[in-house]
Amino acid sequence: MAEEKDPLTTSLISSQEQALAWMEKMLALARPESVFGEPIEAGDYTIITASEAWAGMGFGFGLGTAGGSGASDSAKGEADVGEGGGGGGGGGVSTGRPVAAITVGPDGVRVERIVDVTKIALAFASVLVSLIAARGRVRRAGRG
DSSP: OOOOOOHHHHHHHHHHHHHHHHHHHHHGGGSHHHHBOOOEEETTEEEEEEEEEEEEEEEEEEEEEEEEEEEEETTTTEEEEEEEEEEEEEEEEEEEEEEEEEEEETTEEEEEEOOOHHHHHHHHHHHHHHHHHHHHHHHHHHHO
């Protein structure tokens, strides 16, 4: 007869298996094909694009036992005991944003950055909004 596992253990094992599967998918990004594009030949020149790739994740699990409501089981004289557990995780992956073009030709190798003006503008706007919000908090704190 196979040993039965309690639902909490089964849930934790399932969560761990899912986390490992997700991590394997993320590690697949560490291949050169994920960052460097196929070489494009144009006359004496070969151009290779380089893209940004990043991945981040976090997971957490917890188990615990705690006393119940304090009511005792009249037949056994024992207090109710509760068990609990939980887990969670999340992450993100980003690939494909070009950051450089590598040109190989008769003059040698050149690496030219590709500037993402939209990303710079969004970062500037975020900093500006944060500064305005901080200034408002300082002004309100000064009044009190």
